[in-house]
Amino acid sequence: MSRVKRKKIVFLTKKELAEAMADYTATLSTKFCKERDYFTVVLSGGDLISWLSDLLEPKYLESIEWSKWHIFWVDERVVPWDDKDSNYKLAIDGFLSKVPIPIANIYAIDQDCAALGDAKGAAFLYEKCIKRLVNQNIIRTYKSSGFPQFDLQLLGMGPDGHMASLFPGHYQIKEKANLVTYIINSPKLPPKRITFTLPVINCASYNLMAVCDEAQADAVAKVFEDNYDLPAARLTADTEAIWYLDQAAASKLPIGH
Numbered sequence: 001m002s003r004v005k006r007k008k009i010v011f012l013t014k015k016e017l018a019e020a021m022a023d024y025t026a027t028l029s030t031k032f033c034k035e036r037d038y039f040t041v042v043l044s045g046g047d048l049i050s051w052l053s054d055l056l057e058p059k060y061l062e063s064i065e066w067s068k069w070h071i072f073w074v075d076e077r078v079v080p081w082d083d084k085d086s087n088y089k090l091a092i093d094g095f096l097s098k099v100p101i102p103i104a105n106i107y108a109i110d111q112d113c114a115a116l117g118d119a120k121g122a123a124f125l126y127e128k129c130i131k132r133l134v135n136q137n138i139i140r141t142y143k144s145s146g147f148p149q150f151d152l153q154l155l156g157m158g159p160d161g162h163m164a165s166l167f168p169g170h171y172q173i174k175e176k177a178n179l180v181t182y183i184i185n186s187p188k189l190p191p192k193r194i195t196f197t198l199p200v201i202n203c204a205s206y207n208l209m210a211v212c213d214e215a216q217a218d219a220v221a222k223v224f225e226d227n228y229d230l231p232a233a234r235l236t237a238d239t240e241a242i243w244y245l246d247q248a249a250a251s252k253l254p255i256g257h
């Protein structure tokens with residue numbers, strides 16, 4: 001399994017963090033569109049989507065090869081697509097409806113499972129969708145493992161140290177065989193969710209974890225002490241695992257860290 005050491009950059013403001021995230025994403029878009037004609041991007045929920053709005057600036061809007069983007073979710077709440085808690089809805093409303101990514105390249109969870117609250121079915125069908133795209137070579141595979149390798153994942157962390165829907169003390173963090181798993185008693189509401197498993201998350205070429213605000217500062221400090229009880233401390237990547245923090249989120253890191 002990939003084991004790159006996590007890096008970090010601390011930004012003075014959220015605005016600077018968002019600008020840097022847009023620049024990072026645009027640079028990787030250029031790289032992967034040139035190398036393989038596709039750019040596979042994995043989103044999470046939470047505040048992340050609002051920070052992506054810098055990509056709507058004309059300099060990016062006009063230069064990015066949006067038609068080559070393929071969009072996935074590292075985790076999704078199993079609620080109807082139009083529910084206020086849906087990560088799909090959040091991303092569509094805040095970002096995806098404003099850029100020319102073909103709708104066929106946006107891979108939401110199965111609509112019926114979402115409407116019925118069928119987390120197990122949603123996880124099964126999302127895994128099937130990922131495997132189909134691996135067979136079509138839209139998603140690469142990680143070395144010889146056959147695991148999907150996404151180009152860029154944009155992640156967030158909760159104050160308890162969860163990432164995606166992998167929560168401390170819940171067994172999903174140990175899942176190694178499946179690509180996608182599910183939880184029906186998530187400590188963060190809503191309770192039913194699907195999530196990529198840790199091996200899939202860590203196979204990605206680039207993982208950018210963006211964390212702002214003081215509520216996450218204790219968890220950030222524990223992650224950088226390598227406290228692996230926190231799922232987010234286990235984040236690596238094939239090429240780069242980078243943490244973008246604002247000053248408040250970084251405020252409990254030891255001086256000089």
Ligand SMILES: O=C(O)[C@H](O)[C@@H](O)[C@H](O)[C@H](O)COP(=O)(O)O
Nearest residue numbers: 044045046047156157158163164
């Ligand atoms: O759907 C979700 O709940 C998530 O994808 C989750 O993993 C999120 O990324 C973190 O909880 C950070 O959320 P905030 O950005 O809101 O702190």
